Amino acid sequence: MTVPVRIAVDAMGGDHGPETVLAGAEISLGRHPDTAFVLYGDEACVREVLKSHPKLAAASRIVHTDVVVGMDDKPSQALRRGRYKSSMWKAIDAVKVHEADVAISAGNTGALMAMANFNLRTMPGISRPAIAAIWPTLRGETVVLDVGASIGATAKSLVEMALMGSAMARVLFDIEKPTVGLLNVGVEEIKGVEEVKEAARILREETVAVNYHGFVEGNDIGAGTVDVVVTEGFSGNIALKTAEGTAKQLASYLRSAMSRTLRARIGYLFARDAFRVLKEKMDPRRANGGVFLGLNGIVIKSHGGTDAEGFAAAVDLAYDMVRHELLARIEQSLTSRRPQEISERRPEAAGAEGQS
Amino acid sequence: MTVPVRIAVDAMGGDHGPETVLAGAEISLGRHPDTAFVLYGDEACVREVLKSHPKLAAASRIVHTDVVVGMDDKPSQALRRGRYKSSMWKAIDAVKVHEADVAISAGNTGALMAMANFNLRTMPGISRPAIAAIWPTLRGETVVLDVGASIGATAKSLVEMALMGSAMARVLFDIEKPTVGLLNVGVEEIKGVEEVKEAARILREETVAVNYHGFVEGNDIGAGTVDVVVTEGFSGNIALKTAEGTAKQLASYLRSAMSRTLRARIGYLFARDAFRVLKEKMDPRRANGGVFLGLNGIVIKSHGGTDAEGFAAAVDLAYDMVRHELLARIEQSLTSRRPQEISERRPEAAGAEGQS
Numbered sequence: 001m002t003v004p005v006r007i008a009v010d011a012m013g014g015d016h017g018p019e020t021v022l023a024g025a026e027i028s029l030g031r032h033p034d035t036a037f038v039l040y041g042d043e044a045c046v047r048e049v050l051k052s053h054p055k056l057a058a059a060s061r062i063v064h065t066d067v068v069v070g071m072d073d074k075p076s077q078a079l080r081r082g083r084y085k086s087s088m089w090k091a092i093d094a095v096k097v098h099e100a101d102v103a104i105s106a107g108n109t110g111a112l113m114a115m116a117n118f119n120l121r122t123m124p125g126i127s128r129p130a131i132a133a134i135w136p137t138l139r140g141e142t143v144v145l146d147v148g149a150s151i152g153a154t155a156k157s158l159v160e161m162a163l164m165g166s167a168m169a170r171v172l173f174d175i176e177k178p179t180v181g182l183l184n185v186g187v188e189e190i191k192g193v194e195e196v197k198e199a200a201r202i203l204r205e206e207t208v209a210v211n212y213h214g215f216v217e218g219n220d221i222g223a224g225t226v227d228v229v230v231t232e233g234f235s236g237n238i239a240l241k242t243a244e245g246t247a248k249q250l251a252s253y254l255r256s257a258m259s260r261t262l263r264a265r266i267g268y269l270f271a272r273d274a275f276r277v278l279k280e281k282m283d284p285r286r287a288n289g290g291v292f293l294g295l296n297g298i299v300i301k302s303h304g305g306t307d308a309e310g311f312a313a314a315v316d317l318a319y320d321m322v323r324h325e326l327l328a329r330i331e332q333s334l335t336s337r338r339p340q341e342i343s344e345r346r347p348e349a350a351g352a353e354g355q356s
Numbered sequence: 357m358t359v360p361v362r363i364a365v366d367a368m369g370g371d372h373g374p375e376t377v378l379a380g381a382e383i384s385l386g387r388h389p390d391t392a393f394v395l396y397g398d399e400a401c402v403r404e405v406l407k408s409h410p411k412l413a414a415a416s417r418i419v420h421t422d423v424v425v426g427m428d429d430k431p432s433q434a435l436r437r438g439r440y441k442s443s444m445w446k447a448i449d450a451v452k453v454h455e456a457d458v459a460i461s462a463g464n465t466g467a468l469m470a471m472a473n474f475n476l477r478t479m480p481g482i483s484r485p486a487i488a489a490i491w492p493t494l495r496g497e498t499v500v501l502d503v504g505a506s507i508g509a510t511a512k513s514l515v516e517m518a519l520m521g522s523a524m525a526r527v528l529f530d531i532e533k534p535t536v537g538l539l540n541v542g543v544e545e546i547k548g549v550e551e552v553k554e555a556a557r558i559l560r561e562e563t564v565a566v567n568y569h570g571f572v573e574g575n576d577i578g579a580g581t582v583d584v585v586v587t588e589g590f591s592g593n594i595a596l597k598t599a600e601g602t603a604k605q606l607a608s609y610l611r612s613a614m615s616r617t618l619r620a621r622i623g624y625l626f627a628r629d630a631f632r633v634l635k636e637k638m639d640p641r642r643a644n645g646g647v648f649l650g651l652n653g654i655v656i657k658s659h660g661g662t663d664a665e666g667f668a669a670a671v672d673l674a675y676d677m678v679r680h681e682l683l684a685r686i687e688q689s690l691t692s693r694r695p696q697e698i699s700e701r702r703p704e705a706a707g708a709e710g711q712s
Binding site: 109137138148151183185186193217218219220221222223231233234235237238239240241242243244245246247248249250252253254257258260261263264266267268269270271272273274275277278281282 | 465493494504507539541542549573574575576577578579587589590591593594595596597598599600601602603604605606608609610613614616617619620622623624625626627628629630631633634637638
């Protein structure tokens with residue numbers, strides 16, 4: 001019998017509260033019966049909701065918490081008010097004290113990252129955490145990081161992201177040498193991307209730990225040119241949100257085109273199954289879940305506005321990351337390059353560390 | 357009778373050379389008969405192509421040039437090889453010496469910007485040029501800048517972009533007070549966006565020249581939340597390319613969904629008109645043309661890989677920018693805020709200038 005995956009859930013996080021979170025957890029439990037949940041939140045409230053989720057109730061224990069981190073709380077506010085006692089903090093802390101293998105929250109990203117960083121700390125060899133998203137592409141899926149943990153990146157932190165993203169792609173896509181691209185703009189010789197160029201120089205030599213492909217541009221993400229796309233958090237977040245916006249825009253164009261005329265509506269009826277498949281393919285809930293990388297523990301962020309099906313996808317992701325030993329894979333990646341680091345052949349990279 | 361708009365054309369620029377460029381110019385001439393062209397390029401070659409475009413021939417004069425800037429030339433290389441003598445340089449120079457009102461090229465962006473910047477110089481009050489794109493949205497169109505002229509931006513240059521983008525939106529959309537948003541990420545309190553925050557503080561006080569809306573995120577671009585989106589060139593370029601990639605990806609999903617089953621194919625036949633409308637809406641050629649802003653003259657960059665219809669759209673854009681006096685509008689915007697600038701109420705913004 002396999003050891004169950006222990007998932008700590010911030011039951012109070014998200015726009016729709018415990019109803020959505022617990023309904024989502026139960027859907028995922030149906031897919032992975034070898035899961036055990038610890039639910040952090042207002043006990044009376046959680047118990048009430050669990051009444052309609054008997055299967056989840058049987059696989060869960062509840063830990064009462066008084067404080068809820070608000071969706072609009074600033075990270076510093078959240079840390080001040082919610083440290084040691086909020087449902088969000090407690091879920092993260094369960095990972096810290098090894099009572100859970102992974103924590104998941106649909107609460108606000110800034111607060112979750114601040115608490116995770118404060119409590120779990122970065123792994124040895126990692127200067128700062130990153131958030132990785134799974135991006136559906138024409139060829140399958142691509143890991144994109146950082147999508148908003150921090151702004152700006154040194155060459156060193158871009159290289160770290162390449163290592164961590166590779167480990168995550170190995171886990172997710174089951175390929176030995178996932179390809180890695182550095183996000184860049186197509187214009188040569190413009191100043192300001194020194195960090196990206198320097199990261200490229202380092203990655204070209206990192207043949208053991210990273211299968212470096214080269215620079216990629218924004219359109220390469222959706223094309224699935226590489227398995228892992230690395231960029232700093234500002235442009236990564238903007239790329240992610242822009243793609244979401246474009247998908248919504250085109251879905252709206254399509255809807256209005258298909259209801260414009262009687263002929264179009266008839267066509268829609270005939271092709272309804274095709275549209276259903278298309279809708280599923282474009283469903284943002286399928287790719288729900290950001291993975292916090294670089295910390296001594298795994299934390300998954302679900303979209304705050306998602307529904308039960310979307311939260312279930314994030315719980316599935318949490319399950320997979322534990323089952324396939326993401327942390328061990330990242331450590332492996334870091335270890336495989338350590339001799340090079342120790343030899344300090346790159347004083348310029350070490351110098352960049354000071355700025356991070 | 358109106359004075360014709362004089363357009364200087366780099367006939368040799370683009371992936372497909374003079375055939376595409378001149379065919380496109382003729383299409384646009386059909387829509388704006390009050391246009392006069394000066395065509396820069398290899399005279400024999402241009403004359404040969406003009407034989408099949410008699411209407412364009414009648415509205416054009418040819419200036420022979422020997423040198424062609426390559427699509428992969430680096431900006432410094434292009435300047436070294438092509439200054440004073442290439443078709444690209446000559447087209448820009450025509451604007452400088454007032455023989456043309458606007459220059460257009462489908463040649464390489466970096467070289468075109470380097471030459472335009474070198475020859476035309478930035479306008480008084482503008483620290484660096486920007487490239488503005490017209491982005492189709494759910495509500496119509498939005499001006500997005502900078503999409504790749506330079507990397508990184510000071511608060512001062514972001515404010516300048518807000519002023520220039522507003523002037524361009526006034527010209528394009530015929531609205532008195534276009535709304536302006538600063539592109540940002542949704543996470544509060546993360547370090548590194550000081551320039552964006554400082555620009556926001558300045559813009560909140562710029563009530564005369566700019567109708568400042570606030571921060572926007574990547575998904576707001578496609579939603580059409582504001583008329584003008586301002587960001588630095590790295591993230592702007594990545595947003596633009598990512599949106600292009602996502603649109604291609606979804607079009608591909610749609611195509612494969614509609615040919616999957618017999619029922620879907622029948623549905624497609626019924627809804628064919630609707631799909632045609634959709635295809636036109638998603639046609640990247642419609643929004644072809646980047647406008648170089650902040651220089652003492654207007655330069656339009658067409659996509660290098662576009663066809664005649666796409667190049668025609670860029671020529672239309674060039675025509676509109678001249679007809680509606682873009683440069684005068686930008687100067688107006690800059691003048692309307694000058695008293696504030698002169699009073700030097702913002703030493704911090706002046707300090708930032710040194711870094712740009």
